Amino acid sequence: xxxxxxxxxxxxxxxxxxxxxxxxxxxxxxxxxxxxxxxxxxxxxxxxxxxxxxxxxxxxxxxxxxxxxxxxxxxxxxxxxxxxxxxxxxxxxxxxxxxxxxxxxxxxxxxxxxxxxxxxxxxxxxxxxxxxxxxxxxxxxxxxxxxxxxxxxxxxxxxxxxxxxxxxxxxxxxxxxxxxxxxxxxxxxxxxxxxxxxxxxxxxxxxxxxxxxxxxxxxxxxxxxxxxxxxxxxxxxxxxxxxxxxxxxxxxxxxxxxxxxxxxxxxxxxxxxxxxxxxxxxxxxxxxxxxxxxxxxxxxxxxxxxxxxxxxxxxxxxxxxxxxxxxxxxxxxxxxxxxxxxxxxxxxxxxxxxxxxxxxxxxxxxxxxxxxxxxxxxxxxxxxxxxxxxxxxxxxxxxxxxxxxxxxxxxxxxxxxxxxxxxxxxxxxx
Amino acid sequence: xxxxxxxxxxxxxxxxxxxxxxxxxxxxxxxxxxxxxxxxxxxxxxxxxxxxxxxxxxxxxxxxxxxxxxxxxxxxxxxxxxxxxxxxxxxxxxxxxxxxxxxxxxxxxxxxxxxxxxxxxxxxxxxxxxxxxxxxxxxxxxxxxxxxxxxxxxxxxxxxxxxxxxxxxxxxxxxxxxxxxxxxxxxxxxxxxxxxxxxxxxxxxxxxxxxxxxxxxxxxxxxxxxxxxxxxxxxxxxxxxxxxxxxxxxxxxxxxxxxxxxxxxxxxxxxxxxxxxxxxxxxxxxxxxxxxxxxxxxxxxxxxxxxxxxxxxxxxxxxxxxxxxxxxxxxxxxxxxxxxxxxxxxxxxxxxxxxxxxxxxxxxxxxxxxxxxxxxxxxxxxxx
Numbered sequence: 106x107x108x109x110x111x112x113x114x115x116x117x118x119x120x121x122x123x124x125x126x127x128x129x130x131x132x133x134x135x136x137x138x139x140x141x142x143x144x145x146x147x148x149x150x151x152x153x154x155x156x157x158x159x160x161x162x163x164x165x166x167x168x169x170x171x172x173x174x175x176x177x178x179x180x181x182x183x184x185x186x187x188x189x190x191x192x193x194x195x196x197x198x199x200x201x202x203x204x205x206x207x208x209x210x211x212x213x214x215x216x217x218x219x220x221x222x223x224x225x226x227x228x229x230x231x232x233x234x235x236x237x238x239x240x241x242x243x244x245x246x247x248x249x250x251x252x253x254x255x256x257x258x259x260x261x262x263x264x265x266x267x268x269x270x271x272x273x274x275x276x277x278x279x280x281x282x283x284x285x286x287x288x289x290x291x292x293x294x295x296x297x298x299x300x301x302x303x304x305x306x307x308x309x310x311x312x313x314x315x316x317x318x319x320x321x322x323x324x325x326x327x328x329x330x331x332x333x334x335x336x337x338x339x340x341x342x343x344x345x346x347x348x349x350x351x352x353x354x355x356x357x358x359x360x361x362x363x364x365x366x367x368x369x370x371x372x373x374x375x376x377x378x379x380x381x382x383x384x385x386x387x388x389x390x391x392x393x394x395x396x397x398x399x400x401x402x403x404x405x406x407x408x409x410x411x412x413x414x415x416x417x418x419x420x421x422x423x424x425x426x427x428x429x430x431x432x433x434x435x436x437x438x439x440x441x442x443x444x445x446x447x448x449x450x451x452x453x454x455x456x457x458x459x460x461x462x463x464x465x466x467x468x469x470x471x472x473x474x475x476x477x478x479x480x481x482x483x484x485x486x487x488x489x490x491x492x493x494x495x496x497x498x499x500x501x502x503x504x505x506x507x508x509x510x511x512x513x514x515x516x517x518x519x520x521x522x523x524x525x526x527x528x529x530x531x532x533x534x535x
Numbered sequence: 536x537x538x539x540x541x542x543x544x545x546x547x548x549x550x551x552x553x554x555x556x557x558x559x560x561x562x563x564x565x566x567x568x569x570x571x572x573x574x575x576x577x578x579x580x581x582x583x584x585x586x587x588x589x590x591x592x593x594x595x596x597x598x599x600x601x602x603x604x605x606x607x608x609x610x611x612x613x614x615x616x617x618x619x620x621x622x623x624x625x626x627x628x629x630x631x632x633x634x635x636x637x638x639x640x641x642x643x644x645x646x647x648x649x650x651x652x653x654x655x656x657x658x659x660x661x662x663x664x665x666x667x668x669x670x671x672x673x674x675x676x677x678x679x680x681x682x683x684x685x686x687x688x689x690x691x692x693x694x695x696x697x698x699x700x701x702x703x704x705x706x707x708x709x710x711x712x713x714x715x716x717x718x719x720x721x722x723x724x725x726x727x728x729x730x731x732x733x734x735x736x737x738x739x740x741x742x743x744x745x746x747x748x749x750x751x752x753x754x755x756x757x758x759x760x761x762x763x764x765x766x767x768x769x770x771x772x773x774x775x776x777x778x779x780x781x782x783x784x785x786x787x788x789x790x791x792x793x794x795x796x797x798x799x800x801x802x803x804x805x806x807x808x809x810x811x812x813x814x815x816x817x818x819x820x821x822x823x824x825x826x827x828x829x830x831x832x833x834x835x836x837x838x839x840x841x842x843x844x845x846x847x848x849x850x851x852x853x854x855x856x857x858x859x860x861x862x863x864x865x866x867x868x869x870x871x872x873x874x875x876x877x878x879x880x881x882x883x884x885x886x887x888x889x890x891x892x893x894x895x896x897x898x899x900x901x902x903x904x905x906x907x908x909x910x911x912x913x914x915x916x917x918x919x
Binding site: 122125133136140155157158163253254256309394397398399403408411414423425429434437484488489 | 556557560563564567568570571574575578582586589590592593594657659660661719720721722776777778779780781782783784787788791792794795796798799802803806807809810811813814816817818820821865868869872873874
């Protein structure tokens with residue numbers, strides 16, 4: 106009972122000092138919590154940002170003709186359905202093992218059409234398509250997120266849900282050549298039909314899409330007589346940077362051992378996602394768009410490493426701050442300890458008393474600090490990425506171990522000093 | 536130096552030397568604070584440059600095309616245009632000339648280019664085998680390779696049919712090239728074959744300018760737009776365009792990253808400053824007895840304040856200098872490990888962290904000194 110009275114006494118008499126320790130521990134703990142959380146989540150966050158580069162996987166039919174790609178030599182009347190994918194298969198992308206990592210996808214159909222007597226390549230796609238999957242889930246996806254670099258110069262994106270589908274979005278070069286602007290109506294004639302389309306928007310993309318125009322998928326299929334078929338599917342997926350295993354697997358998954366195969370299949374490498382897409386979509390070939398996939402991996406790695414090093418620096422800072430303060434606060438109490446020794450307290454009793462005091466303070470500080478750090482992490486997430494940082498329970502454990510360890514180490518030199526104190530000297534005031 | 540100043544310095548140095556362990560604690564706190572400040576601020580300023588270099592992995596972010604449909608870009612025009620872009624920011628440029636050729640009677644597009652330059656403007660190309668190193672070698676896109684059944688090391692015969700001449704249906708004598716590598720990109724590049732300009736001249740039998748020049752420039756989108764304009768002004772033959780897909784996304788991600796480092800720096804900095812302040816407070820607070828004694832001996836509040844403050848400033852200065860050096864070393868380690876490049880030394884960061892540590896240390900010692908000087912010396916000396 107006396108022990109508790111001593112401790113209670115320490116808190117009542119020295120609440121200011123205890124408060125300073127608790128505040129410092131709380132600050133240290135909040136740095137640790139915030140930085141560790143941000144560090145572990147920064148990969149996902151940057152990955153999301155990199156999705157601005159658009160699709161990183163391209164899915165085409167296995168028998169897609171090379172020639173038509175190169176020279177647009179399409180059979181003038183007959184549509185060769187072998188070289189297309191079925192539109193009803195597109196949604197299956199959302200049923201693969203890594204479905205959660207597929208952020209956006211959209212089928213694309215291209216066809217040569219005639220506008221004002223001139224031949225153009227028209228592109229049909231989903232804009233904001235609503236899709237009911239076989240699994241009962243529903244997905245909203247489309248090209249809007251896959252073309253985030255487009256600048257809409259006038260007008261707005263086609264809305265498949267509300268507007269009627271007789272609309273097109275035209276590239277800036279095309280608009281200039283044909284002298285069209287938003288609201289104008291143009292007549293498009295394809296192989297199997299034609300129609301009047303209202304210009305909904307003029308965009309600038311900085312690439313070949315500026316010379317062409319985009320229209321809803323169902324419309325281009327009517328024009329070209331390819332109902333139910335798409336030429337390719339653009340997929341944007343969150344991927345893990347490639348390593349040796351991924352490179353090996355990309356060449357030929359059959360060469361892997363069973364364990365390697367499982368590891369590869371269950372990791373979100375771009376090659377395993379491609380492989381899984383080929384499994385669910387019949388007669389398809391999925392290829393990684395290297396320019397995007399490779400660079401993303403590099404940038405992700407670098408960012409994560411950068412954040413790890415910054416986190417380590419902050420952790421060292423926090424640890425030194427805490428142990429510093431603990432050391433100096435224990436040293437301050439030389440007089441009190443001298444008195445205890447003089448009245449016959451054993452070293453072990455004194456150490457136990459002091460450690461208990463410090464640890465109670467540290468635990469209170471650490472708990473407060475954890476929640477502060479939680480707040481800091483969310484502030485960082487909100488301001489930088491506009492979304493919450495995913496908090497991991499593991500971090501509470503790491504922070505707890507860290508704080509207790511640091512507090513203990515911080516008290517050690519002071520305690521060693523205490524044990525060497527001679528009561529008479531201390532009490533005499535030296 | 537008069538006796539008074541001498542005494543002043545003696546008191547300061549002896550107080551630091553005699554109370555070594557406490558001073559080391561305070562100094563350590565200041566050093567850590569200054570290290571974090573200078574290290575993170577240095578990283579903050581260097582991130583756009585270093586990360587920007589990483590983003591060049593995406594390849595070209597600007598292209599030149601000819602502004603007239605009849606004339607191709609000439610070598611002089613391109614050189615003149617490229618000069619308008621600061622040499623430090625221009626990572627590299629690759630001209631391309633496209634011609635329709637036939638291999639095994641299959642129509643294929645052949646690109647003449649400066650193969651070594653593609654390493655910079657298209658670093659993401661994955662080549663099975665290797666990129667051509669000398670004339671007579673050709674890099675074949677994967678789609679084309681599948682189409683004509685070409686493999687690395689084999690020889691292919693490339694023929695040219697002039698689109699302006701009547702096709703007489705006769706078999707032409709082509710040029711034999713060795714396939715040095717198969718190109719995989721997952722994109723349209725797989726549908727071309729790439730050879731040197733001299734090989735393409737040999738195949739077509741004529742020289743011509745460039746169709747497209749790809750440039751990789753490490754700069755912001757706003758600057759790129761400026762460069763594009765000045766290039767077009769410098770030579771009317773060139774139309775310079777940005778690859779918006781690359782430039783706008785790069786800008787977005789870089790801004791996010793920099794603000795991330797900024798906010799992290801700010802949060803960590805505020806917390807470390809509070810840590811330094813609490814440590815200083817604790818270190819000074821235990822010297823109340825000393826302050827009381829001095830007052831009892833007749834020292835004025837002002838002189839006590841001056842002495843303790845100078846001590847704090849000295850401590851802050853030493854800690855600040857050491858901390859800035861450590862911070863720079865830390866930033867350098869980060870830079871070498873993460874970006875495998877050296878960091879730019881910025882003297883103002885050194886000055887900034889030195890000033891910050893002096894101010895923080897000074898201010899945080901001010902508060903406890905003030906409260907100590909306000910108390911009656913008799914009470915302090917009595918031990919209450």
